Amino acid sequence: MKKIIYGILCSILLLNASCTDFMDNIKPTNSVTDEGIWLTESSAMLFMSKVYRDLDGPYYSVNGLNDHAVDILFTDDCIQIGEKASNQWNLFDFNASSAPIDRWGNRYSSIRRANIALKNLPDSPLPANVKERLMGDSYFLRAMFYLELFRYYGAAILIDKPLDRNTDDIFLARATPEATLQFIISDFQNAADRLPVTVPDDELGRATKGAALGMMAATYLYAAGIIDSKYYADAAKTARVLVSGDLKGTYSLYQNGFAEMFYEDNEHNSEVIFDIQFAYPYRWSSAQTVLAPPEPGTPAEYGWSKDHPTASLADEFEMATGEPFDWNNPEHAAAPYENRDKRFYATLHYNGKPWKNKILYTAQNTPGNLNLKENPNGMYSAGKPSCTKTGYYIGKYMNQDVLCGYDNRGRGVGGGHNFIVLRYAEILLTLAEAENEVNGPTAEVYGAINEIRARAGQPALPAGLDKSEMRKRIRHERRIELALEGKRWFDIQRWKIGEEVLNKDAQGCLVTYIKRPDGEIVPTYETVFVCKKTFMAPRDYLLPIPQSARDKNPNLDQNPLW
Template sequence: MKKYFIVAFVSAVLFGAWGCKKLSEDTPLELIGQDVIFDKTDSLGVNAEKFLNSIYAGLPNGNNRISNNILDAGTDDALPNAVGDAVQYFSNDGISPSNVVDNVWAKNYANIRKTNIFLANIDVVPLNLKGYKERWKAEAHCLRAMSYFELIKRWGGVPLIGDKIFNAEETINVPRNTYQQCVDYILSELDAAMPYLLTANSSTNGTFAANFYGRFGRGAAMALKSRLLLYAASPLNNPGNDLNKWTSAAAAAKAVMDSVTATKFTYALNSAATTGHYTTTTLAGVAPGATLATYVTNVNKFLSVFTTASNNEIILPYMTANNSTVEAYNDPVGYTRASFSGKTNPTQELVNEYEMTNGKLITETGSGYVATNPYYDRDPRFPATITFDGLYWLNRKVQTYDGGLDRPFGYGRVTKGETRTGYYMRKFMTSNSSGTSYSNYPHIFPIIRYAEILLNYAEAQNEAVGADASVYAAVNAIRTRVGMPTLPAGLTQAQMRDKIRHERRVEFAFEEHRFWDIRRWKIAATVLNGTLHGVQGTILGGVVTYKTVDAANTKFEANKGYLFPIPLNEVISNKSMVQNPNW
């Protein structure tokens, strides 16, 4: 356990997303001491703020972070395009204590240590900006809360170290706290911080709070509390189904919603097509002509959430400089600019989850689904999330039939280098006009967005009291935003549960929700034991026919897989560390 506490006081990420002048033009970062960072003569706190920014750099970023894949490629929603990519170990039982994919143990404890250093030293800085020091401390407490949340959602209860700053030479012998103790600690961190955090209507020295987009504000702290309590109420962590936990989770989400109603926060579902990703020309044939213009607007509205540098739907973003990394890793392979060939391949299971625009699943009577034209008139979030055969991208229509530009070898003939399922990821991709070169665009990963708050509330309230009017209102707001029909009246609690889970799946695809949802709901053993599927397209005489095919076998061991194994080096170095069951 020594490893996760042993970090430099300052790292190369010190100059975070907000970018400031260097601490020194010629001094190596590793030689900078705390007396320089927490300078007793620095009345503006320049160096201390840089240190705080470096902690922000440790927030979770979901874009292609695991063997250049997204985390969802380890679920039933997607596969990596290379069979050996580590992310697939989550769906084929390849994880072990010595091979912990997505091992963020050391990263998050390093962030906790940095936070403790900041809190222990910030008071020596003679900051003359009114209210700043209290706000910075509050932000630090929220960052520490986030680090612990990232740990407990993977490992369950972990060691709580409070404000302790361990020296590099110390032998660490700290036992794990219980999951509930960790939840209570995170709640105390968030609750203590909230009075000092900015709201949407806050101002500092006359500067509107929008200038602090990307930092922990009060709304972000409340949103994290909502997610924390939802996870704590879920079957994985609430096996006795204590309804009080669901009630608390509903109240936490409702508090955010009520603050929006009271205009304390300006969060809202994005309702503007700020970027014209598609036109009625490029989406012609994907929806009926009579409704095509509205359909295009709804697709563009949804895509704009992820390609607009700053918008009111994203409560807590992971901030990066403009870049083209998402496109480089996820372009369909037939484009000459494609650098690393479409890594994330959505499954047929996810594709089938998208309803027809009349609100019926493709298997329901009266849906209007036609197998020979399978991608026609589907939920507008479908072409905004998944690249399928015939979807327009950059300067032509994608070809994922066997022998097509984007699947040149065809189904089952290669183990890497092209789609294994017949699909590529569309979400997060910016559709600039060049098919041969990259341009840098905003890619703000939504750690938490307002749509989640609505669905957190709907899920918790439904479990607490059933499908009341407020549950309908929250889910229907999500659907109405993209022009989908409202839910039918009279749903039972179990039926509404299914609808909410469906909505989370299609709304949050590739945003690192499905991976955790199937664990906290304890359904991973159902959805990840068997076979995942794709599509094979065959072209003859210019007509493509499609059939569902096997893409990968999956395996999930319910007796151990719902929690990650504690990394082996942590078990060896900390004699008080207890491994998770059956690992």
């Protein structure tokens, strides 16, 4: 069912041209400021769709462009080798003029659009309920854009109106981190006050009260580590609204398969609080193309395999018994991919996993061909430079029924699944972490974590954990539950663990099939060096302000040591 961003807007306007072409012709710096935009609900909704369209996720395509999330590749969960920017990701080897991603300028364009709406809506002749709802959308989106600036750059220039360079001072300085936080919190609260609890089917994809409060809780949790631990109490209080407060029962953990939760057929399931909408062929997820293994090799099936999960992430998943996985345990080492947490199988592609009606071999050879380096999906493959460099491929988001050819435009093979920004499991994790920091491992903390573990088939946490032990358990649970969803980088920032986890060489698991003296062919496993990782604190916890932005604004300061 295609959603507010495209579906109902095209229907409202009965456009002859494509919906995306119409929206692309709306210019954010001139024609959209015309008063006529705010005279009808249909034109105001079309404008708002443009602001929604500015949201993006780790893997998406708009007119064929791909964006690889910094919050995946900067972490210990994933590496990229073979791309031009590889060393930049792995070593933080860039400067203010060469950073591999720039979230600064484009976010201020998006903020301007939200500010245009907030300026014009109060005096619009639209019905009061329509205006309030659109203002709720605008506050929510502006908060989302500022939250991104806060997380990547530490503080932002706070602008609450569309500036006119002819009359306004446009050379503004950044606010403090505290002021930036309060601006974001205020916007989320203003959004929550105006947005509905639920939306009808033809508005799926628009923000709700739960989305605004859930993102507010996530913001408070981030601020507790970055600014002041006092915000843990606010994070717990806000998350509690969705778990046991006024919004109790609005969301629940999806119980029909962890992997399936992310498939297009299951969009807007009970766990989804907010997601970014995709509508093929106007805007589609390129995850199937960017992440899938390079074989099977039919034109519509192979992938680019750009990003590879590390052994560090794979080893984090427990055994099904709840016992930590340990290479020093002979039973674990002999069969590392057996009897693991169910989320392991849904998150990673690994050697021996069924994939597209075949067996995926990430080993450097296969049982049917023991010649080394001749497995196109395996480590060190001579024929496929896009093969795995770690022994793993990303499995989350991957639906084997979706085709993933090199050029999926216009051929009906583009992935159309939404990118989930916030789901109920993260709210439970937020509540558990924040409450534990404030009051220790209360029954509420145990209940939230055990609910997530039960869905995964894992045993409940042992009774009697102290605050420090529970903190470790929560951080483990958060890493594996939310793996590769764009959360880990921000967790590393707020937990201040970059020096610990990012100054280690990235490792992979090299699998090799050998023939034993009795003739049986068996796999062997070895952890191996993949690439060097470095991290310099405190500099690398934030991205540099782009030099191009500082060249235009003499009052824009740089982040420390950049």
